[in-house]
Structure formats: structure tokens, C-alpha cells
Amino acid sequence: MAHGGGGRMSQRLIESVFMPLFSNDLLDTRHDGAVFTIGNADLAFSTDSYVVRPLIFPGGNIGDLAVNGTVNDLAMCGAQPLYLSCGFILEEGLEIATLRTIAESMQAAASRAGVQLVTGDTKVVDHGKADGLYINTAGIGRVRHRVAADRIEPGDAIIVSGDLGAHGITILSTREGLEFDAPVESDTAPLWGPVAALLDAGIDIHCLRDLTRGGFSSALNELAQARNLAMEIDEGRIPVTETVRAACELLGLDPLYVANEGRFVAFLPASQTARALEILPHAAHAGTVLNETSAIVHLRSISGGNRILQMISGEQLPRIC
Amino acid sequence: MKHLDEYRDPQLVARLAGAIRECVTRPWTLMEVCGGQTHNIMRSGLEAMLPDKVSLVHGPGCPVCVTPIELIDKAIAIAAQPQVIFTSFGDMLRVPGSHKSLSDAKAEGADVRMVYSPLDAVKIAIANPSRPVVFFAVGFETTAPANAMAVWQAARQGVENFSILVAHVLVPPAMEAILSSPNCRIQGFLAPGHVCTITGFRDYEAVAAKYHVPIVVTGFEPVDILEGILMCVRQLESGRVEVENQYGRVVCREGNAPAQQTVAEVFEVSERTWRGIGEIPSSGLRLRKDYARFDAEQRFNIDIGHVSEPPECISGLVLQGVKKPFDCPAFGRTCTPDHPLGAPMVSSEGACAAYYLYAKA
Numbered sequence: 018m019a020h021g022g023g024g025r026m027s028q029r030l031i032e033s034v035f036m037p038l039f040s041n042d043l044l045d046t047r048h049d050g051a052v053f054t055i056g057n058a059d060l061a062f063s064t065d066s067y068v069v070r071p072l073i074f075p076g077g078n079i080g081d082l083a084v085n086g087t088v089n090d091l092a093m094c095g096a097q098p099l100y101l102s103c104g105f106i107l108e109e110g111l112e113i114a115t116l117r118t119i120a121e122s123m124q125a126a127a128s129r130a131g132v133q134l135v136t137g138d139t140k141v142v143d144h145g146k147a148d149g150l151y152i153n154t155a156g157i158g159r160v161r162h163r164v165a166a167d168r169i170e171p172g173d174a175i176i177v178s179g180d181l182g183a184h185g186i187t188i189l190s191t192r193e194g195l196e197f198d199a200p201v202e203s204d205t206a207p208l209w210g211p212v213a214a215l216l217d218a219g220i221d222i223h224c225l226r227d228l229t230r231g232g233f234s235s236a237l238n239e240l241a242q243a244r245n246l247a248m249e250i251d252e253g254r255i256p257v258t259e260t261v262r263a264a265c266e267l268l269g270l271d272p273l274y275v276a277n278e279g280r281f282v283a284f285l286p287a288s289q290t291a292r293a294l295e296i297l298p299h300a301a302h303a304g305t306v307l308n309e310t311s312a313i314v315h316l317r318s319i320s321g322g323n324r325i326l327q328m329i330s331g332e333q334l335p336r337i338c
Numbered sequence: 339m340k341h342l343d344e345y346r347d348p349q350l351v352a353r354l355a356g357a358i359r360e361c362v363t364r365p366w367t368l369m370e371v372c373g374g375q376t377h378n379i380m381r382s383g384l385e386a387m388l389p390d391k392v393s394l395v396h397g398p399g400c401p402v403c404v405t406p407i408e409l410i411d412k413a414i415a416i417a418a419q420p421q422v423i424f425t426s427f428g429d430m431l432r433v434p435g436s437h438k439s440l441s442d443a444k445a446e447g448a449d450v451r452m453v454y455s456p457l458d459a460v461k462i463a464i465a466n467p468s469r470p471v472v473f474f475a476v477g478f479e480t481t482a483p484a485n486a487m488a489v490w491q492a493a494r495q496g497v498e499n500f501s502i503l504v505a506h507v508l509v510p511p512a513m514e515a516i517l518s519s520p521n522c523r524i525q526g527f528l529a530p531g532h533v534c535t536i537t538g539f540r541d542y543e544a545v546a547a548k549y550h551v552p553i554v555v556t557g558f559e560p561v562d563i564l565e566g567i568l569m570c571v572r573q574l575e576s577g578r579v580e581v582e583n584q585y586g587r588v589v590c591r592e593g594n595a596p597a598q599q600t601v602a603e604v605f606e607v608s609e610r611t612w613r614g615i616g617e618i619p620s621s622g623l624r625l626r627k628d629y630a631r632f633d634a635e636q637r638f639n640i641d642i643g644h645v646s647e648p649p650e651c652i653s654g655l656v657l658q659g660v661k662k663p664f665d666c667p668a669f670g671r672t673c674t675p676d677h678p679l680g681a682p683m684v685s686s687e688g689a690c691a692a693y694y695l696y697a698k699a
Contacts, residue, residue, distance in 0.1 A: 025676055193454065253348075259339055266342065268454075269686060313698065320560040321348035322383020324696040 025328050027231070028239075047243065049227070050094040052160055059160035061096035063087055066153040072115065074191045076183075076202030079152055080119035082278055084126035084134075085205050086229070087156040092209040093225040093281065095216075096158030098130060103137040103154050108147035119150065130207035132156065162216050166243040168223035171308035174290040175248065176283045178211060179204070179299040180256040181233055185275035186264045199260040206279030214296050215283065224284040228277040231329055234314070235274075236282055238328040242312040249315045250304035250326060274329050341587070345559030346382075354564035355387040358571060365391045366574050367523045368567060369516070369659055371509060372530035373400030373687025374558050380696040382560040392571060395523070395659035396692075398512055399530050401477045402429050402685035403657055404612040405505040410435035411642040413474055413503055416634060417448040423466060425459040426474035428452045432675075432684045436646045456488035456502070463492065463500035472634045475502040480532045482506050482623060483597035486604035489625065489632045501634040504624055507610055509533050510541045511621035516658060517549040524659065526570040528556040528563070531585040536601075538593025542581045550579050557585040604629050613681065614647075614654025653680035656689050663693040670699055 036044070043051040050063030065086045072079045084101065091098040103123070107116065127134055183204040190201065208227060215222055226236040233255070241248050257265075257272045265272050282303070285293055290302055307315075314326040344350075370376055376396045379385055385394060398404055414435055417424035424440070431441040431452065444450035453459050456473050463471035475485040485502060492500040509530060516522055529542055534555045546553045552573035556566030566584040573580060583589055601623075610622025625633045650668045655661040663669050663682070673679040675694060682688030 029676075262339060262342075266339075318382045318560075319348065320346045320351045320382045320384075322351075322387060322560070324381060324383045325698050327695045 046165065048094065048165065049090040050096070052094050052096070061091050061094035061158045061160050062155070063090035063094070064153065064155035065090060066151065068148060068151050069188065070148050071188075071191055072119065072149050074203055075187055075200060077205045078119050078122050079150060080123035081126045081203075081205045083152040083154045084123050084130060084132070085207050085278060087154040088130040088132055089208045089227045089279075089281070091156050091158035092207070092212045093164070093227050094158065094160060095162040095164040095212070095222065095225065096160045097213065098132045098156055098158040098207075098209055100135045101127065101132050101154050101156045103134055103152065105137070105139045106147050106151040107139065107141045108149050109141055109144040111149050116150070126207070130209060161213070162222060164222050164225050166224055166240055169240060169244045169246060169284045169306055170223065170286075171246060171306055172287050173223055173284045173306040174287045174293075174302055175237070175250065175304040175306065176285065176290070176293055176297070176300050177233065177255060177303040178208070178281045178283070178297055179279075180258050180261070181228065181277055181280060182257055182261040182265060182272035182275040184278040185232070186261050188276075189268070190264060195264070197260050197264060201258075201260045201264065204277055204279035208279065208281055211297055212281075215285075215293055218292060218296050220285055220289050220293050220296070222283050222285050225281055227281045230276050232272075232274045232276055233282070234326050235328060237314045237326065238312070240284075241314050245310050245312055247307040247309040247311045247313045247315065248304055249307055249317070251317050253317075253319045254301050255303050256299070256301050273326065342559070345557070345561040347561065351387070351560050351564060354561065354568055358392065358564065358568050359389045361568065361571055361575060362389050362391045363575060365393070366525050366571055367393045367395055368526045368528060368570055369395045369397045369524045370528040370556070370563070371397035371399040371513065372533070372558075373397075373403065373685065373689065374532070375399070375528060375530070375556065375563060376689050377687060377692045378558050378560065379563055380692040383696075384560055384563060387564070388567070392567065396656070396662070396689040397516070397659060398612065398615065398657040399478065399509065399533075400657070400682060400685050400687035400689070401481075401505070401507055402433055403653065403681040403688050404507055404615065405430070405433070405476050405681070406611045406613050407435055407647060408611075408642060408645050409503060409505050410440075411437075411645060412635065412640050414438060414440055414443045414448075415640040415642055416472055416503065416638045417443050417450050419470070419638065421469045422449065423462055423469055423471045424448065424450045424474070425453045425462060425471065426450065427454075427476065429686055430474055430476055432678070433681045434678055434684070436642075436644070456485050457491070460488050460492050460497055460500055463497045464495070467499060469499060470637070471500050473500070473502045474505065476505045478507055478509055478530070478533050479537045479601075480535070482601045482605060483536060483594070486600045489604050489629050490600065492632060493629060498631070501632045501637050502625075503634040506605070506623035507612065508607070508621050508623070510545055511618050512612070513545055514549075515615070515618045515621075517545070517551065519658070521660070524551065526552045526574055527554070528566045528570065529553050529581075531555060531557040531562070531589060534585070534589045534593065536594050536597050538591050539581050539583065539589065540591060546579055546581050552579050553581045555581070555583045555585050555589050557588070612657075614651075614657050616654075648679040651680040653682045653690070656682055663690040664697075664699065666690070670694065
């Protein structure tokens with residue numbers, strides 16, 4: 018199970034099993050999507066699979082995640098998402114009403130994201146084999162701006178697009194039947210809008226990464242490793258809502274490791290930080306890329322002390338006492 | 339957020355660190371007993387704020403780390419029995435036994451489930467009357483009341499398919515064992531705040547007097563820990579020996595009486611072997627005779643065969659504060675959270691995990 022957690026073990030599985038067999042220039046960039054040119058068109062192509070349980074949760078359902086997830090993988094390539102494919106694996110016995118709810122959400126999400134679902138497939142498996150429903154989506158987009166790990170430079174500002182941890186806490190609390198005074202809901206959302214707004218304002222974005230499994234910490238550590246540059250984060254500047262923070266404290270989780278479905282980090286020239294924060298009112302200037310060749314993410318804690326932000330191993334497990 | 343932000347306030351933290359620096363005239367070695375305190379010290383980078391004269395030694399207050407390896411092996415053997423639903427706090431799942439962990443057993447098909455409370459395990463037992471349901475009752479005095487309550491409720495409601503695998507350990511005997519060691523350099527203690535929420539701190543007064551060491555019951559947030567250190571160092575500098583309570587917002591001298599009564603009803607003091615340390619007399623809990631039928635060790639007569647620990651693992655020395663995780667040749671090389679040799683590298687209260695997660699090697 019830990020291999021699906023988005024942390025070191027996921028990385029290791031991919032590196033040891035898939036990369037040696039499938040290695041090519043595009044795959045070797047290890048980015049969320051592949052970027053290539055066909056004729057005059059610079060295109061991005063990405064895929065993602067959705068196995069979330071429960072299927073429906075506050076703020077959305079598996080259908081929203083399936084559309085927004087691939088839309089966002091393309092957006093993180095600096096590409097305007099255009100077309101999606103969708104494969105459904107349905108468990109025998111899944112209620113048609115549930116499937117319809119999810120499909121309606123997908124149609125609404127696609128419309129919001131400005132993409133069209135243009136091809137698909139449906140399979141049914143025996144009862145007990147698919148947690149109700151698994152969805153795969155793949156997507157194609159047109160690249161508008163080259164973003165890549167190798168464009169990250171020392172001195173770059175690290176901007177986080179909004180508050181962290183809502184999606185993971187929503188799923189965990191729905192699954193475990195935990196309730197909070199202030200309701201928490203998934204942050205699932207399409208991200209091309211904010212990315213396009215930054216580009217329209219002339220921001221020269223160097224790199225983008227969405228903060229899905231493994232959270233903020235995984236994204237930063239992966240990029241620190243890819244670029245072999247150290248980074249410095251100020252914990253106090255990272256927005257986390259009161260409810261998410263309370264839930265994390267109660268369960269012994271760290272919001273920097275919790276999954277998000279509608280948040281990203283952007284690396285951009287320090288001189289453009291103020292302008293970027295004007296464009297994205299909920300964003301925060303979380304940190305800086307250092308002029309230091311090491312893949313360490315340093316963190317200044319809320320209380321003023323320093324530590325490192327290590328990549329998570331498998332999955333975060335809530336503590337005992 | 340109430341009762342949180344105030345205790346993480348960077349200005350207050352800086353003031354307390356300054357007060358410690360001003361007060362200290364000689365070197366002092368303090369032990370923070372609880373693994374949760376160790377983690378928060380590392381997580382907030384507090385050690386670097388202390389003057390060089392104050393050294394912190396990490397204590398054995400990690401119940402996951404000190405659970406005997408035999409019990410991990412037994413847990414895995416029980417989980418592998420047909421029909422058994424084995425429940426546990428999440429932290430225990432990755433701890434390596436002689437051959438594998440509960441998480442490995444789960445991947446191999448055992449029905450191992452993470453729960454947040456032993457009462458959830460009782461609910462699972464009620465929902466599955468034909469299946470044996472076992473809960474791994476790990477912890478210091480902090481978790482004993484809830485575990486006692488689970489057994490008491492199971493007894494009252496006739497949930498006979500429920501049982502617990504008991505691994506409870508007690509703090510004062512461990513502190514005495516450390517203090518009686520001829521090589522002990524600990525001059526003051528930060529006592530574990532959440533243990534004392536249950537037990538109170540009367541029992542620590544005898545320890546302080548007998549071994550002539552100041553003991554300060556301390557919380558977990560950066561302000562708590564620095565204030566606890568300040569109070570301890572002030573005692574040492576002035577030659578006082580007392581038990582003081584820094585964590586007054588949660589802890590009182592007598593502790594939580596109903597919790598203590600529930601524990602006393604269901605459990606009694608027993609011998610206990612601490613992983614990496616050895617047997618410490620009267621340092622554990624076991625079910626009383628009236629509740630012995632809920633003891634999973636008696637219910638499942640399991641032969642676990644030969645028990646083995648990796649020879650390179652020095653977790654016992656780390657738990658007693660004799661070595662630091664960075665002193666271990668295996669640290670970060672053959673021993674990481676992904677493939678731990680011992681429990682402290684994998685527990686959220688383990689010193690090795692704290693160093694790996696938060697400290698630069």
C-alpha cells in the first residue's frame with residue numbers, strides 16, 4: 018500500500034520496475050506529463066487513475082478528481098488542457114444512480130475546465146474487485162509556456178497557490194466518520210485558470226507542480242532532487258485553515274504531507290513575486306530556491322527553529338499517544 | 339488556534355531560550371522522557387536554541403519502540419490465524435518483528451486493521467461475532483485507561499470474541515532503571531506530560547528524593563519544552579530538588595482518578611521486558627484474573643519460534659540515552675524508515691525517526 022503513497026516508496030517502485038523498461042527522453046524527465054512537438058504543435062500528454070474511497074465526499078466525488086486531476090497534470094506542463102479520454106472500470110452491483118451522479122460531475126468539471134471528453138471505454142468486473150468504480154483519464158493539451166524542473170534557478174521564489182491539506186483531511190474524516198465543527202471539503206479544482214492568469218500577466222513561470230499524494234513535501238523534495246538545488250521554506254507562511262490544522266493536530270498528521278487536489282507550487286523569478294501574489298489572492302510566498310547544490314529542503318518552523326522537510330516514506334500513519 | 343498557537347509563539351520561544359542562556363553557569367544533562375517530546379524538540383529545531391552547556395538526552399518514552407519483539411512476532415502470528423481480525427494503532431504496523439511487520443502480514447493477506455481507539459475494536463468485534471477480534475494494547479500509562487475501558491465494556495456486554503494483546507509499560511520504573519545504572523549522567527528529567535495527565539506526579543516525588551534529581555512534568559509544544567528546561571535548570575543551578583509541574587493546564591498532582599480506577603479494575607502491575615533494554619521489574623501491566631479471558635496471549639497459544647534482532651541495531655542504547663541516532667553506523671544507510679532495522683526508526687515517537695525526519699545528517 019505504501020507504494021501508492023506518493024513518497025519515497027512510490028518513487029522507488031517506479032524507478033526499479035518501470036523506468037528501466039520504458040526509458041526514453043520524454044519519460045526520463047519524470048514530469049507529470051510528457052511534452053513533445055508534432056508538426057508545429059507543442060503538445061502535452063498525461064494520464065492518471067482514480068481509486069479513491071469513498072466515491073463521493075464533501076466537495077466532490079471521484080469524477081471531479083478524474084477530470085481535474087488530468088486537467089491539472091497538463092496545466093502543470095504549462096499546457097492548456099483540450100481533450101480527455103476516460104476509461105471506467107465498474108464493479109458489478111454499482112448503483113446506476115451513483116454512476117450518473119459521478120458522470121454528471123465529470124461533465125460539469127469538464128465544462129468548468131474548458132475541456133471535452135472525446136473518447137472513452139467501459140468495463141465491468143466482478144463484485145468485490147473495484148471498490149465500486151475506478152476511473153482512468155488521459156489528456157492532451159497545447160503547450161503555452163515551457164515549464165520544467167531544469168528551469169528552476171537559485172533565487173527563484175516558491176509560491177504556493179492556496180491553503181493546504183483540505184482534500185486529504187476530507188477523505189480521511191469521511192472514511193473514519195470524524196466530524197468537525199467547521200465543515201471541511203475537498204479542494205478539487207481545475208488549475209489551468211490560475212496558471213493562464215499568471216502567464217497572461219507576463220510571469221515567466223519556471224516550474225509548476227501540483228500537490229497531490231505526498232503533499233507539498235513530496236513535490237518540493239522531488240524537484241530539489243531533480244534539480245539538485247536546496248530550498249528553504251518558511252512554515253509560518255504556508256496557509257492552512259483552522260479546521261485542517263485542528264484535524265491534523267488531533268490525528269498526528271502534518272499538513273505539509275497531506276494530499277491536495279486543487280493546489281500547486283510555482284517557481285518563478287523573485288522579481289515577479291509581488292505581481293504573482295496580486296494575480297493569485299489566496300497564494301503565499303512560501304520560500305526560496307537556494308544557491309546550494311544539495312537536494313535538501315530546509316524548513317524554518319513556526320516557532321523560529323530550523324529543521325529539514327524530509328520526503329515521506331510510505332503513508333502517514335496517525336500516532337498512538 | 340487556542341492552546342496551540344500561544345505555545346508556538348516565536349517571540350515567547352526566543353525569550354525562554356534567552357532566559358535559559360542567562361541562567362546557566364555550568365554544564366547540565368537533562369533527559370526528556372517522552373518520545374513525543376523528542377520529536378517536537380527536533381521538529382521545532384529547539385536544541386539549536388539551547389546554550390552548549392545544556393545537553394538533552396532522549397529517553398525511552400516510545401511505547402512502540404519498547405514493545406518486546408516477541409509480542410510483535412506473536413501479534414503477526416495471531417493476525418495470520420484464520421478468521422482473526424487484528425486491530426492496532428497505526429504506529430505499530432510498520433515495526434519490524436523477527437521476520438516481518440504487521441504491515442507485511444497485511445500485504446500477505448492477514449486482516450489487519452488500523453483503528454484510532456480500542457473502543458472501535460470492540461465495535462468491530464460486536465459487528466463480527468463469529469470472528470476473533472484482537473487489539474494490540476500498546477502504550478504507557480496514557481493509553482491504559484482506554485484499553486481498560488474497552489475490556490470492561492467487552493466484559494459487560496458479553497463480547498467474548500474480543501481480546502487484547504497487552505504490551506503496556508510504566509514510566510517510573512524505567513526512570514529508576516536509568517538512574518540506577520552506574521553510567522547514568524542524567525541530572526534532571528522532563529517527565530512525560532500526557533502520562534502524568536493520567537497518573538498525576540505523586541509517584542515521581544519518591545524518585546526525585548531517592549536519586550536527588552529535579553523532575554519537571556512538561557508538555558509538548560515548543561514553549562512547554564523550553565519552559566520545562568528552564569524550570570529544571572533553575573533547580574539545578576540553585577541546588578533544589580523538587581517535582582514541578584510545567585504542564586499545569588492539563589496535569590494535576592493526583593492525576594485523573596476515574597481513569598486510574600478503571601485501569602486498577604482491569605489491570606495489575608507485572609514484569610515486563612523492554613525491547614533493547616531488558617527486563618525492568620514491575621514495569622508492565624497485565625490483565626487481572628477476572629479479565630484474563632480477554633488476554634490474547636492466553637487465548638491463542640502461539641509458538642513464535644526463534645526471536646532475532648538485527649545485530650547492527652543499537653536501539654536499546656538510543657532508548658536509554660547512551661547513544662544518539664547519529665552514532666549508529668546503520669543510521670540512514672542500512673536502516674531508514676523504508677527498511678528499518680529496529681522500532682525507533684519507524685515509530686512517530688522514535689528518536690531515530692525524529693533525527694531522520696528533521697535533522698541534517
